[in-house]
Amino acid sequence: MKKLSFHAFVALAVLVVIVIQLIGDISYSKIAPQVQYGVLNLKTWNFERDGPVTLNGKWEFNWNELRTPEMFATGKDQHYVSVPKLWNQVELNGVPLSGTGYASYRIQIFKNSSEVLLGLWMPGTFSSYNIWINGKLYIKEGVVANNAEEAVPSFRNRLIMIPAPKDKLDIVIQVANFAHYKGGISVAPEIGTVNQMTRKSKLETAKDSLIFGCLFIIGLYQFGMFMGRRKEKFTFFFGLLCIAIAVRMLTLGDVMLMYWTSWYRWTGVIRLDYCLITIAVMAGVSFVHYLFKEDTLQKYYYTLIGSGFVFLLISLTLSSLFFTSILIMYQIYIVFAVVFSIIVTVRAIQSQRTGATITLLGFIIFAVLIFNDILYYQGFAPIRDLAPFGLVVCVFIHSLMLSRRISKAMGDVESLYYELRELNAGLETRIEHRTSELVRMNESLESKNDELERMERSRRHLLSNISHDLRTPMTLIRGYLEALYDDVIVEPDEQKKYMKLMLNKVNSLNHLIEDLFELSKLEARQVNVEMVDVRLERFISHIEEQYELELRARGLLFACYNLTYRDAPPVSLNLRMDLDRMIQVFDNIIYNAVKFTPTGGKISIRFQYVISKSCIQISINDTGVGIDPEDLPYIFDRFYKRDKSRNSAVGGSGLGLSIAKEIVELHHGRIWAQSSYGQGSTFHIELPVYDL
Structure with missing residues (x-):
């Protein structure tokens, strides 16, 4: 029950985080209009009531031109391109565009004139941009130029307060990119009231700060655990994973790292971003490798670590334009790392390792979201940048798993402590108990030794x-x-x-x-037996026919008693046997009894069903001279005769009972004897039965 509650709590937490992440996109039910050929009509749209509008649609576009608002002339060289869309995904006049270059975007928004102050939220754009609104330059992010020498990249989200007393907004955006493989507007701007856009900007910053703080604290905590117990290396790698993801959060969105350190440039941030991605992947696979070391795949683990060092070297030494152009290689590397982690975790689940199931849940969530981002950047998915969120969820799930593992370890330590205290308290009692056991074992060994001596004499x-x-x-x-x-x-x-x-x-x-x-x-066990099913009633009749006339002719009384229905329901019982060999058993026992039973004596056979053992117990009793107690343990041995003198008047080889014993055991039964000298003998046979 506790395990079920724990998993339910984790699932609920993941669901809540996902809802919080996506709730901004579904807060308003009314569908916003789209930009149509550079024009967006919002005259019937009320921002307070209907919410902000994302500027998706067809924007006016001029490639390899840095146009100012005065340079846009209606009807002259007008081209349109979808926003958001990277240049690498655009064809202009049938010619695909390059990810590097520069371009100008323009949109005209017709709105309700009663809204005099609006906010424009501009997400980071590859890799520098200028924004004009109604002919006025509002934002310069980086340096926009028509050549790589003069252009300075920068990538940050920006919020613009727009005085808009009129019913029209003319927005022009210049974008230049010479530092990243993919250029253009990858996320559409959003417009709304000042309060709405301020709230959105603060929520983005708060989300990044919250994730950074939580992961950073978790990472430091794991490092502290590693310092206290260095044998558990997985805590170190999990802490490194958390720290790497936490610091990477400073390179995303508002790029808080560039606010905190004004000297830090975009190229350094993008290098750090790619290095942190690689370090996080290496730490993640190392965490799984050392967490489930008995189930890991050594060869693939070292291959992934070696590949990670190669990617680190590329990110640190080569140009940003080059290593961003091989983003797909980083993505493939991450996919292989996730697949490796899932396979190792599945093997750990099969080996019933603690926490393996919840670890697999985290990896599956992360895998689904990272595949979504890969598809998005390849142009096949509508939602972007879910991988960082999925990684954070994965880290929190693993934190829960580690907490549970640590709690279990502490519980085990406490249990061991109490057990040791009890053991120490009862140590004298245990010593006495062990001593008495040793005495009993010694007596048993002496008894076995006496038995071996008797066997040797025999x-x-x-x-x-x-x-x-x-x-x-x-x-x-x-x-x-x-x-x-x-x-x-x-x-x-x-x-x-x-x-x-x-x-x-x-x-x-x-x-x-x-x-x-x-x-x-x-x-x-080299004899051929022909096992057949024989009804108990038929077997008893066969025994009576076999011996009754002969024994009476020898002057002996003979009787068979069927007592099975006294202890069993009135159903037929079935014996599985080789009938000829079983008759051989009866021959050896009965004819031995005839030799030692005087004329006028009695030989009787009783058949009784034993419910608890599901077997038939057959008792063959005679009124002969009996067997000496000293001889009783050896009567089933080879060549053992009751009368051991050389002048024995009674013939026989001494093998009959040995043969009988082997045949009974061949039928999965057992045979034994009871007797007192001068009071007759009773041989017991147990055979399994089968209901018909």
């Missing part, structure tokens, strides 16, 4: 068993063969008897080898 025991199980049949077979070979046994009946004994031993060995081979493949 391994040696198993090796002894397998050696006996393989050697004893081979020794017997060898003795029988030697007796036959030495004619010790000559009677045919006796020979057949010994041959039968040898055949039984060979079959026993063959069965042992097959079991070993199958167990090895099961442990390596």
